[in-house]
Amino acid sequence: MVVVKSAFGTRGASTDSYLASKAALEVLEEGGNAFDATIAASAVLSVVQPHSGGLGGDGFLLAFVGDEVLAYASSGRSPSGFKAEEYLRLKPRRGPLTVTVPGLVNLWGFLIEEYCQLPLDRLLRPAVSLAYNGFYSGYALARASKLSEPELSGYRWARYFKGIEPGSYVVNKEAARTLRVIASRGWDEFYYGKLAEQLVSELQDQGVDIGLDDLMDHEGSVVRPLKLGIGDLTLYELPPNTQGATTLQLISALYELELSRYPFDDPRRVLAWSKVVEDSYTFRDLFLGDPEAMEVDVAEYLTYGKAVELLAKSGAVGGSGTYGGTDTTFFVVYDGDSLVGFIQSLFYPFGSGLVALGFPFQNRGAGFAKRPGLPNSPAPRKRPLHTLSILGVARGSRRYVIGCAGGDWRPQIHLRVFENIFTYGMDPALAVDAPRFIYVEPVGAKRVVVEARLRTPKEEGVAVEVVDYYGQTGLVHVAVADIERRVAQLVADPRSEGVALAT
Structure with missing residues (x-):
């Protein structure tokens, strides 16, 4: 053992x-x-x-x-x-x-x-x-x-x-x-x-x-999982009433906007995500909720580009709110x-x-939303927008499952681990351990939390908070299974009390 x-x-x-x-x-x-x-x-x-x-x-x-x-x-x-x-x-x-x-x-x-x-x-x-x-x-x-x-x-x-x-x-x-x-x-x-x-x-x-x-x-x-193909990757996420679509929009932006051009420890990388995160969370807050109350087919808006098009067409503006892990x-x-x-x-x-x-x-x-008129506005016998979601990835004979504790920040945490594995080529264990940054007030206030092991960006309009290693940027578990060899790697986050056991 x-x-x-x-x-x-x-x-x-x-x-x-x-x-x-x-x-x-x-x-x-x-x-x-x-x-x-x-x-x-x-x-x-x-x-x-x-x-x-x-x-x-x-x-x-x-x-x-x-x-x-x-x-x-x-x-x-x-x-x-x-x-x-x-x-x-x-x-x-x-x-x-x-x-x-x-x-x-x-x-x-x-x-x-x-x-x-x-x-x-x-x-x-x-x-x-x-x-x-x-x-x-x-x-x-x-x-x-x-x-x-x-x-x-x-x-x-x-x-x-x-x-x-x-x-x-x-x-x-x-x-x-x-x-x-x-x-x-x-x-x-x-x-x-x-x-x-x-x-x-x-x-x-x-x-x-x-x-x-x-x-x-x-x-x-x-439920039918949301599905998005990017190159040789097939991504899966949970549909509404979860925020799974937000994860896929963020990951698609990684490729659409070529954000992988920034080295891992480049402070410009942190700043490059500011607008993307704001747009994706604005889409979430305006259009997602209980499927019975939604007016859009979220399957048509799984890419960042499509999400931005709908935001521009609707003229809707998201509010500045406090988000939480x-x-x-x-x-x-x-x-x-x-x-x-x-x-x-x-x-x-x-x-x-x-x-x-x-x-x-x-x-x-x-x-629930704190104002009426939205898919996520409160009502009896209604499911609120759920922060829980899980990311699945298929590539060749490998199957990946990525998830975490993280509340509203979960899509960004999924993105960070995905990015570490598929953009920066990290082993899953290193991808989980690697320092993260999270926009904790993604709409309006632009406050970003950066783990101390990353270089810190400096720019007007973005408030940067440097935090220590423990748990403030999510607690992640990852599993990678090779379906041909029938062997898996299981990874627990060093930020947590978690343990991976395998035989």
Whole structure:
């Protein structure tokens, strides 16, 4: 067994926690496939990194399965009782108005019914044990607890997650009970059974205007991934309600505008991306959202040039807003046949601050636009624009999956890693480790964060913030599988506590 930031093998996983990577690898070694291992890792991460995703949040998947590309989206809608006018007036970041129906367990259910080989109780066993018997907190959970305290101490969050420090021993028997019920009664107990009734009751007690029908009506779905060909590369991303199109627009600009002409450490390279990023995010904010509310066919605007044409034609102007890198967890799993990228999130650290069944519940509703008249404007029974997305790339016999924690900045982080591999010729491990820059206020304010290992640009109109190495520019995992040799390289970001394990 190899325990490093980069591992090669015929089967393995790279996640943000050694415990999750270990659980996934053990499932693979017992004869489970990549989808079995995915559920095991997802459940463990829900317990040991509750700030970044879990049963109270959403989930998405992008996988290479044989000759096919599988994409599944399970993001929830706002409740039927959601008050859009109140939301627009208050513009909340946390609290009951921001809670949307959680989709992660529905995604588990799809995998169980269509792909998994092992029983659900086996897949959830590691997570149940960790929740019931406890685990030692790492730095990421402790940091999230400390930073969330000023904002969340007035919510139920404080009973469960306040005061966690590095090395704290964390026990969550309520979460263990929830997982045991799902393991014994089935995943749909979460949406239709007594567990669903308890969930609705607990959320209502905390001010969420949600009913059992909101849970019962939730459906994730297999979706057609966005697809873009560039030379000998075929790129895949998740469609709306995600921001996957933004990733493809940025990557296409790399080629359309020949931005690869700048050496990697040239400060002019940082400045060259300013207008491209602003245009791509303006397109996102104006035209993307719940597909049922969109007026454009995003498949026609996957290149930067097409996106700019529509912006010019519409005469629309984006607003200057504050964007954020938020807590999410992404991981990759490989079994020799299938390569899976999986992402789950609560949006902000610990989501809304509300807790039910032992798990934090997401504040994904905070992703709605703050004004009416847009595809992403708030409304009842509507999916907000989702920051979660996953990049897949096919070239010859190689299949790449790239993903990260990064919130609104995710398309830029995907771009940086893609650029490092396919423009600058870096090995995937070096591509993940290499210093990044991110436009953290891409529309209007033009503030760019540059990791200290890069040379810093100086130009009026662009505010440059130099940051240290740790985590402020995303936490990435990459997998590269050779489908002919049936061997993969799995890479975890040195900025994170992540571990790649393979055999």
